[in-house]
Amino acid sequence: MELRKSERKRAKIKMALQGSSGSGKSMSALLIAKGLSNDDLSKVAVIDTENGSSDLYAHLGRYNVINMEPPYTPEKYIEAIDICLNAGMDVIILDSISHCWDELIDFHSKLPGNSFTNWNRVTPRQKAFVNKILQSPVHFISTMRTKQDYVLNLKNGKYVPEKVGLKAIQRDGVEYEFTIVFNIDSKHFATASKDRTNLFGDKPEFQITSGVGKQIKDWCESGIDLDIIKKNIKNCTSQDELNEIYRSCISYKDILNQHFVDQQHHIKNSQIINSNNFSKNGTTTN
Template identity: 25%
Template sequence: MNKYFNEEESAGIAYGKVGIYGDAGSGKTRTAAEIAIGLHKLIGSTKPVAMFDTEPGAHFIKPLFAKNGIKLIDFNKSRAFVDLIGWVKEISGKVDIALVDSISHVWRELQLAYLAKINEKRPDHKKITRLEFQHWGPIKSEWARFTDLFLTSHIHMIVCGRAGSIYEYQEGDNGKKELITTGTKMATEKEMGYEPSLLIEMIKDHRKDGPVRIVNMCIVEKDRADILNGKEFEFPTFETFKPHFQFLNIGGSHYQVSDGTSKDLFTPDGNDGWSEEKRQREIINEEIAALFTKNMSGKDADTLKKKVMLLEKYFGTSSKTKIENMKSSELRACYLALKAHFEPDANVGSENLSAEEAQIFEKGKINV
């Protein structure tokens, strides 16, 4: 049986995953409610709708649900990421449809929580007030837990978020580069915008003429069914987006991500390649120092001169800094060649070296 190519199995997307973003007053929450109510009717659900409410705004849309005979159960006691994870797990099997409004609050809470945690470890140092490059790794790893739940849960999930700006550098008429706004995105973790099967931007359009001065518009930024892509609508309802949901495999099987892992590609202690390379260099440099201590422990001028000559012969330099920063493979080969010089009877050879290391090792032996 094929592991990766199964012609008989047809994996489908059985649950809608919707992202809605926009500025304040653009109609995000109302549109999310319209979609939830319409979807509830389409699938014939008899269960309540759940809402993780950080605004809180559920109070204003509950009458819409009640009018349609649907109970809306909101949780509005937290903006914490850990509570969002717990909430998604708890509602699984109890509801068919869930709303999160606003995911931007949760994303911000996770960042502030990480800042607070690292500042706890440095009470005697200046507080860190903004995240730096090295901080994003653990934060994004945690956020991936929600992404997995969002995509694989057997729940139609609608996530609302605030609009954030996309910035780019553009060269002005004076030749100087200026930072300008070139677009908008959902104000949440960057990769989140790629996850929904339907991504909607809401816009509050101010108009000078006509009976309606403010129009809630939407632009379909992404429709994986490729039915609504790029289209604009005024005052959208569920009927606006119904073609997308009709395309889904509703009632069928929802795809699941396997438990396969690539952990065996990495070092046993979990170090990244750069850290492992650094660790190997440190170990070999310590062995080089020990070799000289064992065989050339004197500090007189003659001993130091011989040491410099050996370094230049086997390492191509007498610079400590250059040697310490050589590639570990090259450093190891040079070290073994030096060891063969000091211990000719130890039968130090190139059998266990890579082709590159063996070439360097043999070159070192010739230099002897």
């Protein structure tokens, strides 16, 4: 372990849009994706569980669609995500991930035996699905349906149900996994209930446009790009060049160490080959 100064690396956004039916989640997700992809929707894929509703917005551009059919298992979502990744997509929209949770709840209800211990057969599947989103090297926009949430408050000796806002139809706490969560109301206005980018947290309600996606893209690309650093390491032809990059990236030496070691071996091997070639074809003095 080593203490180092914090530095933000380039990121792929993992965000969620939550709202009731008809609030405009699908349209909003596509507009954000348009901004994230620099208006190139050919690199955007929609995994559609909403009966083909994503095709309603084809006027926005030629994005890609996977129509999922029931059952909406986590494994099916993961398979669809892999298809998108293998096709070279830059942005994946999951519309919606509420169906996945509904499927798991239904699965849990049909299991025999102890209801509490049966969650051991549900949680790993949900976790694998969420990890697939978080660990994939592309932008993700997940939509979630919401329902009105209530609590019971004691008034005049009686428990009275009171509205406390909208609750996403997904596992409790799933919003903590996302960098941004937008709440979209019935008039298609959005507010940020969670925003680790600090781009939208203090804003009043707003309408989502492709400009929102462009703002997020700029934020994602304002950090350090480790892929470029790895490429620069691989292009080094001398130990001095390698040392210079190493000194400038000391904060990430644990992540990049194997890349430095591999290139160091490559440089040394190249020098030995060049030296042997000179000995055979040139002249040497003892």
